[in-house]
Amino acid sequence: MDNDLQLNRIPATDHPSLKAWNAADELMADYSSTKEHSIGIYNDAFGYLSCRLAGANASIITDLKSQATAIQTNAESSQIDIKPEQFFLLKDTLPKSLEIAYLKIPKSIGLFETYLQHIHANTDVNGKVICGFMTKYFNKNWLALAGKYFEIVEQSKAKKKARLIILSGKKEITPSNNIEKFKYEHLNLEQHKGVFSAGKVDIATQYLLQNLEVPYQHNNVLDLACGNGIIGKWILDKTKVDVMHFLDDSHLALASAQLNVKDSNPQFHHNYELNDFEENSLDWVVTNPPFHFENTIDISIPINLCRAAKRCLKPGGVLTIVANSNVGYEAFLKRHFTNFEIQISNHQFKIYKCIK
Ligand SMILES: C[S@@+](CC[C@H](N)C(=O)[O-])C[C@H]1O[C@@H](n2cnc3c(N)ncnc32)[C@H](O)[C@@H]1O
Structure with a gap:
């Protein structure tokens, strides 16, 4: 399937080593199953996950305008149908609560928390969160932060220098001021x-x-x-x-x-x-x-x-x-x-x- 994807970075770059997806995106996509009916995809850099999970009618939540454009453009070039109604910003409430959310962990810990708050507010009580990252960027503060919102914080084995943090057991907390x-x-x-x-x-x-x-x-x-x-x-x-x-x-x-x-x-x-x-x-x-x-x-x-x-x-x-x-x-x-x-x-x- 990856071979059929036509993914480019938007905004474009001249940097030779920058690619449109990495092993953390692949690991999240490999984890996905067709069991869940209500899926959220957060911070999907250039659309790899949104394209791999196309057909699931996922909600796609972005902060960057360039990211939303990249996902739409790359889906079109890969002949994948993603509808404008699937896109949301972090200020929006999702139309239905999520059974599973996928999040590519951003560099900024503050932004990670903002995503977690949105996920927490929009996830089912039995919902799960799959966070993907490259192991070289691991920050141990992520675990404590995730523990503020979810009871169970587990890590997967590494594959191709990428790993997952899997969250479940949504805590009952009052959302803090952002x-x-x-x-x-x-x-x-x-x-x-x-x-x-x-x-x-x-x-x-x-x-x-x-x-x-x-x-x-x-x-x-x-x-x-x-x-x-x-x-x-x-x-x-x-x-x-x-x-x-x-x-x-x-x-x-x-x-x-x-x-x-x-x-x-x-x-x-x-x-x-x-x-x-x-x-x-x-x-x-x-x-x-x-x-x-x-x-x-x-x-x-x-x-x-x-x-x-x-x-x-x-x-x-x-x-x-x-x-x-x-x-x-x-x-x-x-x-x-x-x-x-x-x-x-x-x-x-x-x-x-x-x-x-
Ligand atoms: C170095 S910060 C400066 C922010 C602010 N002017 C300040 O001085 O605190 C750069 C800003 O550029 C934004 N940014 C990154 N890429 C951009 C792009 N292609 N177009 C517009 N803004 C972008 C980031 O979101 C960030 O807010």
């Missing part, structure tokens, strides 16, 4: 568990905020890969903007930005690319871009976002980026923008100012 609150200078911030930089503002972002130069034209501004929206919120606090846009691949991130920015008529975009924006429409794009995909450094994602930002900027518009000094964007930015300068740097970070 929102974390913290302060940065005079700003109060909130975010859902699992959103980037828990409990604090990331140090690269702090460097950007403390050294932020607002360009002369800043009517239409995009906080690209906004996370909890701290960059856009900071800008709105400092200066007047006609339209402030927030865009992130993660729905939990965007929902957090919505908690943090309630006035100033912001626009929120759940997306992993800039196809919502017209060419030459933005004055300023600001970003602390993602350069990790789960456990791997992959700069093709930020490079593609910068390429898209250039298309959407007006001539003379500015792209401001903060990056770790050792992440190699410079050559690309120099080649693609009319004017490129390092606005400021220290031993750890650089802020690039790129003019279209």
Whole structure:
């Protein structure tokens, strides 16, 4: 069956070792049976499990827009029928409770907990949860966390360096609050568990905020890969903007930005690319871009976002980026923008100012 699957990563990558599925996905698919009638698939990176379990009419629960797109696109290319009604976000209640849930464990422990909370709330009393992971990423805190929600936490034998954690015996617990609150200078911030930089503002972002130069034209501004929206919120606090846009691949991130920015008529975009924006429409794009995909450094994602930002900027518009000094964007930015300068740097970070 695997040979018939046409699975590609979305967003696409140039990284040669990144594949669309791994042995943890295979182990979960091999565990599956046709006994259960109500199946949930969580965090199915690029659709391997959703395709292997097609026909079971599973509920497919995603946080990332790119993940939902990848699952749909890969199912279509593999001539597998998955319907739009099968897709849900973590804010949704499922139409029927699950007898079995499959979860590919994410790198972020906060996000693992958010998935477990959704599974717990949407699983039958006799339900089972099958969590798949590659053994090199095992985190012993996962077991304690899973034990908060389920009585029985068992591990399978490893196969091809992958393993399963199997949960059953749903505990009777009152769901805990999923929102974390913290302060940065005079700003109060909130975010859902699992959103980037828990409990604090990331140090690269702090460097950007403390050294932020607002360009002369800043009517239409995009906080690209906004996370909890701290960059856009900071800008709105400092200066007047006609339209402030927030865009992130993660729905939990965007929902957090919505908690943090309630006035100033912001626009929120759940997306992993800039196809919502017209060419030459933005004055300023600001970003602390993602350069990790789960456990791997992959700069093709930020490079593609910068390429898209250039298309959407007006001539003379500015792209401001903060990056770790050792992440190699410079050559690309120099080649693609009319004017490129390092606005400021220290031993750890650089802020690039790129003019279209
Ligand atoms: C380095 S964090 C920065 C978050 C926030 N701006 C801050 O400074 O705290 C990068 C963000 O990029 C998001 N992300 C990852 N890939 C993305 C993509 N292709 N398009 C949009 N957002 C993406 C992640 O969900 C994460 O919230």
